[in-house]
Amino acid sequence: MFTILFTAIGRRVELIKAFQESLKRKGIDVKALGADANPLLASAGYFVNQVFPVSWVNEAGYIEALLEICHAQQVDMLVPLFEPEFSALDKHRQAFFNVGTFVLLSNQNALEICNDKFNTYKFFVESGVKTPKTLLASALSEDISFPMFVKPCSGMGSQGAKKVVCPMELESALRYDHNMIVQQFISGTEYTVDVLADFDGQVLAVVPRERLEVRSGEVSKGKTVDRPDIIEQAVAIVEKLGAMGPLTLQCMDTGSEIYWIEINPRFGGGVPLSIQAGVDYPYMLYQLAQGQKVQPCIGQYKKNFLMLRYDQAVYAEG
Known part of the structure; x- marks a missing residue:
């Protein structure tokens, strides 16, 4: 059992x-x-x-x-x-x-980097990873250019995250929470990248998926994509981080550049798509828990595989 x-x-x-x-x-x-x-x-x-x-x-x-x-x-x-x-x-x-x-769960160092989005930004910069310019709300200068993107330093599900296009909107967004970051707004195609690393930090699997539709911060429609460039960069980021287990990375592709934005050291809400696309996370984790060596299967998943979510209900006595 x-x-x-x-x-x-x-x-x-x-x-x-x-x-x-x-x-x-x-x-x-x-x-x-x-x-x-x-x-x-x-x-x-x-x-x-x-x-x-x-x-x-x-x-x-x-x-x-x-x-x-x-x-x-x-x-x-x-x-x-x-x-x-x-x-x-x-x-x-x-x-x-x-x-x-x-x-x-990843180690303390990785958690400190991932769980604070300004720490994530500094990690990207120090690692030579392309990322949007980011400032703490408490350290804004008057010469910032709009549009910008604001979000809490910590949080889940895009809560409190929004695009702002003028100083008035920025002031409103920061009025009730100064524990925010203000980020260069990047326009492009958004990708979520599901990564699994073994307990020694070696990356075993990477599945990039395009976020076709998002509802309440979680992907409702998504598609796996064939992007060796995103996979290669994700492997380098996770192994530099020294993380283990499941991670979810976010990036934006402008058409000419890939900007990395977030690392979440957990299963993302859309990871069932990666599992259904052929990457057996549960069995791989079972093998690791049993002390078995798991061979990487990077790039081995169904490409252009869709997930279209719909609502279902549970009925129970209250």
């Missing part, structure tokens, strides 16, 4: 089903568990073997509750899906290891 605990499961039904289906196809008994602050309203909670209520991430007892679940359920792998919990989980890796649970 291979037991996985997903945190903050919310709406991540596709991801959980992908893990269940992949491992079952390989003849592996899998138990998928979930944890959520509001399990009754977490649709993914109806697709796992069991869902456990936990406190909010910023409340006392969150880590202790996860440790108790991992110990009682003999969890082999903890898959965190909510960025605000990453730092705390990183600090308690050894405690999880002591109860037999591997935390699927």
Whole structure:
């Protein structure tokens, strides 16, 4: 039995089903568990073997509750899906290891770079990676040119991110939150790049996908693309970062240049497309957890493979 605990499961039904289906196809008994602050309203909670209520991430007892679940359920792998919990989980890796649970999360240095978008910008610049010029809101000069793009230094799902075209819009965007970055606006085609690295930081798989339509910060229509140039750059970025496990990178292609914008050290919302396109993330992670060597399969996925999402509902007694 291979037991996985997903945190903050919310709406991540596709991801959980992908893990269940992949491992079952390989003849592996899998138990998928979930944890959520509001399990009754977490649709993914109806697709796992069991869902456990936990406190909010910023409340006392969150880590202790996860440790108790991992110990009682003999969890082999903890898959965190909510960025605000990453730092705390990183600090308690050894405690999880002591109860037999591997935390699927990059190291502290990578997390500090990824979880603060200004740190990500500095990492790109220091690594010679092309990226939009970025300033802290607290360090703006009067000679900035519009349009610009503003977003929080940390956050998920494009919350608080917007294009601004004049000083008045910029002032309005920054009025209630000065923990923002202001970024050169890049116009072009947006790509999300799903990357998986082994526990030593070697990149195993890279799938670039075009974001055809986005709803509430998450891709609703996407397509895998054949872009060896994006793949090559993504491999170099992740290996320079020293990250491991799943990562999601964002870039913009202007037609003449590729600008890298973000690195998120977790599964992206659209990663089920990459899995369905032939990159078996769940089985590869199972192999790594068993101490097996996994050979890279970079570039081996279905190209021009579409994902068209639609709404489904779960009905349950309240």
